Amino acid sequence: MSATGTLLYSAELIQEGGVYKLVVTDRLRHTVQTAYIPRRAVEQIPTFLSKLDSKQLNGFR
Numbered sequence: 001m002s003a004t005g006t007l008l009y010s011a012e013l014i015q016e017g018g019v020y021k022l023v024v025t026d027r028l029r030h031t032v033q034t035a036y037i038p039r040r041a042v043e044q045i046p047t048f049l050s051k052l053d054s055k056q057l058n059g060f061r
Contacts, residue, residue, distance in 0.1 A: 013042065 007027050014021045020042050022035050 013045075 010025045012023045024033050
């Protein structure tokens with residue numbers, strides 16, 4: 001998959017020991033937000049991404 005257009009946000013998921021840190025960068029405002037998230041939320045990321053890409057969200061697009 002290739003990306004075209006303007007990058008608005010980028011996200012990194014970092015594991016530090018047994019702790020997961022989500023770092024989201026707002027590329028337009030040049031700000032960074034960090035949140036520590038539980039392992040269970042990390043395990044749900046593939047499911048969440050699949051739902052975003054599914055036809056069930058036609059009204060969301």
